[in-house]
Amino acid sequence: MFQVPWSDYAPALLDGLERTVAYTVASFxxxxxxxxxxxxxxLSGRRILRLPAAAYTEIFKNIPLLAIIFVTYxxxxxxxxxxxxxxxxxxxxxxxYAAYLSEIFRAAIAGVHSGQQEAAQALGLGWISTFVQVIxxxxxxxxxxxxxxxxxxxxxxxxxxxxxxxxxxxxEGRLITSAxxxxxxxxxxxxxxxxxxxxxLSQGLLWLERQIxxxxxxxxxxxxxxxxxxxxxxxxxALA
Numbered sequence: 007m008f009q010v011p012w013s014d015y016a017p018a019l020l021d022g023l024e025r026t027v028a029y030t031v032a033s034f035x036x037x038x039x040x041x042x043x044x045x046x047x048x049l050s051g052r053r054i055l056r057l058p059a060a061a062y063t064e065i066f067k068n069i070p071l072l073a074i075i076f077v078t079y080x081x082x083x084x085x086x087x088x089x090x091x092x093x094x095x096x097x098x099x100x101x102x103y104a105a106y107l108s109e110i111f112r113a114a115i116a117g118v119h120s121g122q123q124e125a126a127q128a129l130g131l132g133w134i135s136t137f138v139q140v141i142x143x144x145x146x147x148x149x150x151x152x153x154x155x156x157x158x159x160x161x162x163x164x165x166x167x168x169x170x171x172x173x174x175x176x177x178e179g180r181l182i183t184s185a186x187x188x189x190x191x192x193x194x195x196x197x198x199x200x201x202x203x204x205x206x207l208s209q210g211l212l213w214l215e216r217q218i219x220x221x222x223x224x225x226x227x228x229x230x231x232x233x234x235x236x237x238x239x240x241x242x243x244a245l246a
Contacts (some may be wrong), residue, residue: 078098
């Protein structure tokens with residue numbers, strides 16, 4: 007079955023893998039930022055901010071990603087706004103996944119009990135400090151499962167960029183197929199590479215989710231605080 011000289015195509019596959027990772031990281035970072043902004047706008051008490059954000063979310067949730075890719079790369083070029091392949095691919099993924107992430111973030115932030123904000127204000131914290139130090143950490147725990155799912159899904163969706171010859175894994179697979187005429191073998195290998203990327207990533211994110219839900223301190227600062235608190239409790243116990 008395996009008759010493709012894979013050693014000859016290994017550099018191309020490696021380059022496609024690097025581009026796939028680059029698309030994923032850049033697009034997910036942009037989608038998180040835009041999704042958080044949209045979530046905050048949708049939670050605003052002002053209709054002039056809330057309604058456009060809601061319209062954006064509903065529009066991009068109900069348009070296929072492939073259509074967005076075509077509009078971004080081919081459609082904008084027809085009116086004089088030509089984007090490079092990498093920029094068009096990232097913009098398409100960002101605007102699409104930001105709509106879904108905004109729903110996840112909005113539900114997580116809204117799920118934080120209002121008493122938490124009132125308690126923070128009673129302690130004299132401003133709105134920004136309250137959001138960053140009180141609301142956001144609690145919302146992060148709730149948003150983590152959905153966010154992890156979107157991250158893995160975005161990685162798989164980079165394969166749709168083959169339609170604009172983005173030189174990612176699927177594009178390289180198409181080129182290898184054209185050269186070898188071994189479509190079944192090539193696409194099975196490409197699928198296996200995607201699985202080798204997505205499965206460990208999903209399991210690692212699941213482990214991270216469990217660690218956070220269990221209250222395990224992940225940052226060095228939190229670890230130092232926990233050690234200091236334990237040492238103080240031990241000292242008080244010894245004095246007692």
